[in-house]
Amino acid sequence: MRLTLIAAVVSTALLAACGNPHTPRGNENAAHIVKQSSKHHAPPMAAKVADFDSAAMGTFARMNPAAANAATKRSDHAVAEYAAPMVMPMAAPQEHIRQPENTERYADTPANPVQAVAQSPVSTFGVDVDTGSYANVRRFLNDGQLPPKGAVRVEEIVNYFDYDYATPKNGAPFAVHIDTADSPWQPNAKLVRIAIKAKEMTQQALPPANLVFLVDVSGSMSSADKLPLVKQTLRLLTERLRPQDKVTLITYASGEKLVLPPTSGNQKAQILAAINQLQAGGPTAGEQAIQMAYREAEKSFIKGGINRILLATDGDFNVGITRFETLRDMVAEKRKHGISLTTLGFGTDNYNEHLMEQLADAGDGNYSYIDNRNEAKKVLQRQLSSTLAIVAQDVKVQVEFNPATVKEYRLVGYENRVMKQEDFNNDRVDSGDIGAGHTVTAFYEIIPAGKQGWLDNSRYAAAPKAEGSLKEYGFVKLRYKNPNQSQSQLISQPIAASSVPLAQASADFRFAVAAASYAQALQGGQYNGKMTWADIAALAKSAAKPDEYGLRAEFLELVDTAKSLSAKPKAE
Numbered sequence: 001m002r003l004t005l006i007a008a009v010v011s012t013a014l015l016a017a018c019g020n021p022h023t024p025r026g027n028e029n030a031a032h033i034v035k036q037s038s039k040h041h042a043p044p045m046a047a048k049v050a051d052f053d054s055a056a057m058g059t060f061a062r063m064n065p066a067a068a069n070a071a072t073k074r075s076d077h078a079v080a081e082y083a084a085p086m087v088m089p090m091a092a093p094q095e096h097i098r099q100p101e102n103t104e105r106y107a108d109t110p111a112n113p114v115q116a117v118a119q120s121p122v123s124t125f126g127v128d129v130d131t132g133s134y135a136n137v138r139r140f141l142n143d144g145q146l147p148p149k150g151a152v153r154v155e156e157i158v159n160y161f162d163y164d165y166a167t168p169k170n171g172a173p174f175a176v177h178i179d180t181a182d183s184p185w186q187p188n189a190k191l192v193r194i195a196i197k198a199k200e201m202t203q204q205a206l207p208p209a210n211l212v213f214l215v216d217v218s219g220s221m222s223s224a225d226k227l228p229l230v231k232q233t234l235r236l237l238t239e240r241l242r243p244q245d246k247v248t249l250i251t252y253a254s255g256e257k258l259v260l261p262p263t264s265g266n267q268k269a270q271i272l273a274a275i276n277q278l279q280a281g282g283p284t285a286g287e288q289a290i291q292m293a294y295r296e297a298e299k300s301f302i303k304g305g306i307n308r309i310l311l312a313t314d315g316d317f318n319v320g321i322t323r324f325e326t327l328r329d330m331v332a333e334k335r336k337h338g339i340s341l342t343t344l345g346f347g348t349d350n351y352n353e354h355l356m357e358q359l360a361d362a363g364d365g366n367y368s369y370i371d372n373r374n375e376a377k378k379v380l381q382r383q384l385s386s387t388l389a390i391v392a393q394d395v396k397v398q399v400e401f402n403p404a405t406v407k408e409y410r411l412v413g414y415e416n417r418v419m420k421q422e423d424f425n426n427d428r429v430d431s432g433d434i435g436a437g438h439t440v441t442a443f444y445e446i447i448p449a450g451k452q453g454w455l456d457n458s459r460y461a462a463a464p465k466a467e468g469s470l471k472e473y474g475f476v477k478l479r480y481k482n483p484n485q486s487q488s489q490l491i492s493q494p495i496a497a498s499s500v501p502l503a504q505a506s507a508d509f510r511f512a513v514a515a516a517s518y519a520q521a522l523q524g525g526q527y528n529g530k531m532t533w534a535d536i537a538a539l540a541k542s543a544a545k546p547d548e549y550g551l552r553a554e555f556l557e558l559v560d561t562a563k564s565l566s567a568k569p570k571a572e
Contacts, residue, residue, distance in 0.1 A: 105315075105352045106150030109415045111526060114408055114454045117401045123409065124424050126417040126431035127196065127395040129386070129438050131379075132345055132357060132369035134160035137522065138554075139348070139371040141561045147522060151353060154413030154519040155442065161515065161551055163439045163508040165197035173392040174198040174434060178476060178495055181505040184513065184539070185520075185529040188451035190499045191412075192444040193509055194397065194476060201385045201436035208244040209306040209388060210262075211237075214293040215278060216313035218253040222280040225371070226347040230312045233344065233376040234275045237310075240384055241265030248296045249274050252289030253282035262300045290330065297339045304484075306388050308365065312344045315352030327355065332362040332430070338484065340433075342387065344379075345369040361416075364393070364433055378549070386435035392480040394431040394488065398424045399444065400475045404468040405497045408453040410527070412443040412516055424479060427488050434480075441512050445527070446473060473497045503542075511543035511552065518559055521566075533563035 115123070133156035140147035168175035175197045183189035213234055221227040241247065245265035251257050260274040293309045301307055331341055341363025345356040353369070360367035366387060368379045379387055396419065401409055411418070423429040434440065447453030473495040479488040502510065517536045520528045537559045544552045 102349050104148075104151075104348070104350065105354045106148055107354045107357075107416065108150055111523065112411045112413075112415055112418065114410045116408055116455055117403045117406050121401050121403060122398065122421050123401075123411055123444070124396065124398045124419045124421050125411060125414045125442075126419055127397060127434060127440050127442075128155050128414060128417050128432050129159060129434060129440060130156050130357060130360065130367040131160040132343075132353070132367040133157055135369040135371050135375050136345070136351075136353060138558060139369070141558050141565065142371075143348075144565070146562070146565050149523050152519050152522045153415070154516050154523075155417075156413075157519040158413065158441050158443075158512050158515045159439065161511065161555075162548075163195065163197075163441065163512065165195050165439055165508070167197055168199050172199070172491075173480065173482065174395075174438075176476070176478060176491065176493065178493060179505070179509065180473065180495065180499040181502045181509060181513075182499060183445050184502055184517070184531050184535070185527055186445060186447070186454070187529075188447055188453065190446050190448065190473075191502075191513065192446060192473060192495055193512070194399075194442045194444075195508075196395075196434065196438075196440040196478075198386075198391050198434045198436055198438040198440075201389055201391070203240060203384050204242070206385060206389050206436075207305040208246075208302050209241075209265075209308070210246050210248075210297060210300045210302045211306070211388075212248045212250060212293045212297045212300075212309045213275075214289060214309055214311045214313075215249065215251050216253070216311075217251045217278055217280050218283055218316075219281050220314055220316050220350055221347070223347060226314055227278060227280045229346055229370060229373070229376070230344070231275050231278055232373055233312065233370055233380060235272060236373075236376050237380040237384070238265075238268055238271050238275070240381060241268065241271070246300055246302075247271050248293075248300065250289060250293050250296065251278060253280075256289035256292045258292070258296070262296070287327075290327075294334045294337075294339060298337060301338070307339045308342055308388060309339065309363075310342045310344060311359070312346065313356075314347040314350055315343075315345060315355040316350045328358055328362045331359050335362070335364045340364040340390070343367045358416075361432070364390075364430070366433075366435070382549070383437070386438045389436040390433045390483050391436050391438075392434045393483055393485075394427070394429075395434055395478065395480045396424050396431045397442065398477045398479075399495075400477075401446070402468045402472050402474050402497075403449070404470055405449050405473050406446050407449045407451065408447040408455055410445050410454075412445060412527075413519070414442060424477070427479075427481070427486060443512070443516060448473075471497050502539075507543035507545070509543075510539055514540035514543065515555070518555075518562065522562060533559060533566065537563070 133151060133153040136151055137147045137157065140151065165177055166175055177195040177197070178193065180190050180192045183191045215230060215234070217227060221230070238247070243264055243266040246262045247260065247265065248258070248262050249260035251259050260271065263270055290311070297307055297309055335341070341360060342365040343356045343360040345351065345353060345367065357367045368375070370376050370379065398421070417432065419429070419431070475492065475494050477490060477492040479490055481488050502513065514536055517528055517531055517539065520526070521533065521536065537556060540552065540556055540559060544556065547553055
């Protein structure tokens with residue numbers, strides 16, 4: 001019976017494919033599709049049988065839902081029964097197995113250019129608390145590959161770590177600290193650090209939470225680093241739920257399904273049972289599921305509470321809305337109702353990182369990539385308050401450099417957060433949010449006036465007459481909104497025209513510079529000057545303590561791995 005069904009499904013699927021070919025669409029203009037051999041995930045033959053069954057059943061289900069539903073109930077036993085005998089005679093040496101094509105998607109964003117203060121003295125950007133790039137890069141390195149340049153965002157790698165910045169006083173949502181040290185990258189250059197520390201909030205002090213788990217259970221999520229890890233991640237979060245919290249679980253593949261209606265956080269057994277029964281199969285239709293998630297979030301909306309959708313997926317939407325801009329605009333519109341979106345990325349080979357990062361930005365949420373259980377614990381247990389509770393919204397930074405003391409500058413990272421100067425004072429322009437306890441670090445590399453920098457002096461235009469205080473490199477302004485407010489607040493402070501040798505800077509300063517150097521090296525090292533992998537490791541080692549969770553020690557291992565992979569000759 002089972003073999004007959006499979007034969008029928010194969011015929012149906014082939015006819016459907018011939019009559020209506022479908023190619024998943026990404027954002028061809030905004031995203032770069034990585035195409036490289038995927039050595040790290042060659043699925044065994046049994047997994048291929050399961051994947052084939054999922055795809056075939058997806059086609060069959062659309063034509064005969066009743067029969068497909070009956071067949072699906074027997075699928076797990078059938079695959080176990082038939083897959084093993086099929087594998088044995090077809091076994092082949094590893095080198096002869098064709099590897100799946102890698103279609104991961106990343107934004108192609110060039111590094112911020114050097115600016116001459118005489119022509120462009122003002123720099124504006126929105127804060128970013130995402131950390132997904134760090135874990136995703138770690139995944140590539142642990143799999144024995146250098147990451148594509150588009151996967152590396154300097155600010156997300158720097159902000160992955162905990163820094164011991166002083167907390168705010170007088171009830172302010174965050175504190176701002178500014179200091180300067182010599183740059184290790186460019187002769188004569190200085191590094192200005194803008195460090196933000198949000199107020200702390202214990203998990204028990206969090207407002208009541210209305211959480212909607214939106215889980216991709218399509219066939220592409222069947223591998224061990226996808227749906228099984230999603231289930232582990234959601235179980236970890238469930239452990240932290242309180243009676244005042246509510247959870248809704250929605251799944252989507254070929255269709256969306258309300259698996260668990262709003263359920264109190266003290267009903268953990270019920271929530272865990274719903275999570276544990278999740279299984280992968282079918283194409284990925286995310287449009288209607290996202291709309292359903294927002295509808296359910298609105299039904300259970302908690303005024304003054306946390307209202308958030310947590311989207312767990314590989315981002316491979318291939319049915320319904322597949323255009324990046326359309327999805328992003330839909331999420332941006334929904335955030336106006338006070339419901340934010342957090343994206344949790346999983347998996348390899350077809351991972352759409354560009355979509356995941358930008359959806360979180362549009363949804364007033366944050367983006368994390370989950371590559372192992374420890375990362376899940378970091379994001380949804382240790383840093384749960386930061387992940388869920390917003391203390392400041394639409395946080396923008398604007399720096400005006402003083403031409404009397406600064407000749408050139410460049411913003412390190414934050415390429416997709418750069419804003420127009422006039423957007424700083426426009427409260428209608430969205431920007432990044434800061435969660436409870438978050439630290440945010442940004443660097444500007446500057447060339448003091450009178451020193452040789454990246455740019456040659458103009459042959460025809462005389463240097464402008466410098467006016468301004470010699471005691472300041474510049475002036476920093478920050479705008480932010482208190483949660484659920486429409487009018488922004490302004491804080492500001494000068495950048496003192498002084499610096500210390502890098503060796504005398506704080507341990508947190510040195511480690512953040514090492515993290516930025518590592519990220520720039522992975523991007524090709526355009527702005528790292530003569531700094532080597534050994535120099536990066538030495539700088540990180542000088543600031544590796546304290547390290548409660550072993551994150552800085554792990555970073556040192558990743559630097560060594562990147563060094564060894566960078567030394568390998570490029571494949572032809």
